[in-house]
Structures are given as C-alpha cells and as structure tokens.
Amino acid sequence: MTDRQPYRVVARHPGFELRRYPAHLVAEMQVEASFTRAPLEAFRPLAAYLGGANRARHPAGLTTPVMPEATGTEKIPMTVPVVQEEGERPGAYLVQFVMPANSTAATLPEPVDPRVRIREIPAQLAAAMRFSGRWTEQAFGQRATALGRAVTAARLQPTGAIRYARFDSPWKPWFLRRNEVVLPVVE
Template structure:
C-alpha cells in the first residue's frame, strides 16, 4: 500500500475539512503548459527520480572482490498524493511528489535531472475538499471555486494558492479516484 501524506483533521465544515499538515519534503518540477499537459510532463521525471534516476548520498559500499565501489542509485517509495499548484506566471505549474515521512535532505538521494528540486514545505493549516472523478482542469477548477467559497463562508482567510491532489494511478477507474483541492488558510 502506498504511504499517504499525514495530516491531522481539526474540524469538519460544510464542504471541507480543516487540516494541519506537518512540515514535509517534496520532489518538485516546474513545467510550462496547460493544466493537463503539465501534470503529464512532470510525472515522468519525478517517477524516474523515485525509480532510481538519482545519486545516492550513502557511504561507499564494500563489494567482493575489488574493495569499495561507489554507492549507486536507490529507489524511493511512492507516496500519495501527487500535487499540482499554479506557478508564478500563466501556464506555469509546480508538480510535486510528497516524499516518504522520515526523509531528510541529508538522507534523500540527489536527483540526476536538474529540473527536480527537493524542498521542505513548512507546517500548514489548510482546508481540503475531497471528491472522486476525472482529472480535468474543469473538474478541479469547479471544486477549487466551491472550496474558496466554503472557506470564506466559514470565516476563514485563504493565504496561498489552491493545490490539486491526485491519489490514484491513472488506471484506476475514474469513479474510484480520490482527488482533493487544498487551500492554505490563516491560523
């Protein structure tokens, strides 16, 4: 089973849950293009990083015969969700893989692909709306609008961009897919 990003549910409001997310590490790629194209384009290099396209920071291992050999790449467990957020200009997207809990910058292997950045995101209070369905920009935009309205109606103040979270692989039937829109809010 795939590890899921941890959070603590603080309250239920009409249309969303109020959650506290702990600080966590992500592997991130910045991609230009449409919502759908960006998600598809970023997935490949991020999946390659998890699959071993990286440089291990581990110590030298000893192999026989011949003595020490440099440690190679390593596989990293897949974690859900895959997160997509608008970048700093039109048609620019940040696509992130949440890395396994307990990872540190010192223990994670270095990406081979220079487009991949490893970052730590701080603890955050956020409103989250869960839904099932297809991964279209229209579906996510409609849910993001509804979440923003519900957050304002609950008396909370948004503090950042909406994130779009996908939890299931593409072969999961659309009606069984878990998706979320997540909006950071003020403490």
C-alpha cells in the first residue's frame, strides 16, 4: 500500500477542509508543457529517482569486516499525492512527488537527473477540496475557482499557489479517482 502525505484536519467549512500539513520534502521537476502533459512528462524522471536513479549517500564503511560496496542507488517508497502547480512562467508546471514522512534532507539520496531537485516545503495551513473524476484542466480549474470562492467566503486569505493533487494511478477508473485542490492560507 502506498503511504499518504500526513495532515491534520483543523476545521470543516462549507466546500472545504482546513488542514495543517507538517513540513515535508518533495522531489520536483519543472516542465514546460500543457496542464495535461506536464505530469506525464515529469513522471518518468521522478519515478526513476524513486526507483534508484540517485546517488545514495551511504559512504563505504571503514570498519571490519569488509562488506560488499553499495550499488550507489537506493529505492524510495512512493507516497501520494502527486502534486502539480503552476510554474514560474506561463506554460510551465512544477510536478512534485511527496517524499515519505520519515525522510530528511540528510537521508534522501541526491538525484542523478539534474532536472530533479529535492526541496523542503514548510509546515502550512491549507484549504483542501476533495473530488473524484478526470484529471482535466477544466475539472481542476472548476474546483480551484470554487475553492477560492469558499476560502474568501470563510474570510481566509490565500498565501500561495493552488496545488492540484492526484492520489490514484491512471489505471483506476476515472469515477473512483481521488483528487484534491489545495490552497495555502494565512494562519
């Protein structure tokens, strides 16, 4: 079973949950592509990182007995969701794989692919709207607009970019997929 990113529900409002997310690490990649193509283009390099395309930070031991040398790769368990948000310029998206909750910057190996980077996301309060359905720009856009309006109606102030979260594989029937739009808000 795939681990899920931890959070704590702080309150429930009409149309969304207010959640507290702990600080966490992501492996991320910026992609210049359409909303629909971006996660497809980022998936292979990010999945390769999880699968062992990394430089394990385990130095060879200097004590006896001598152990066989590590292969230099380490597999990292998959965690959901896969997150997408708008990049720094139009037509660019940041696609992120959330790293396991017990990961630290010191324990995660360095990616081999220079396009993949590890970054810490600080703890934050965020509004989240859950829905099922297809992964289209229109479906996410409609929910993002509704979430923005609900957050404003609750007198909360957004503090960052909206994130689009996918929890299921593409093989899961679209009507059973768990998706979310998440918007960081001021404490």
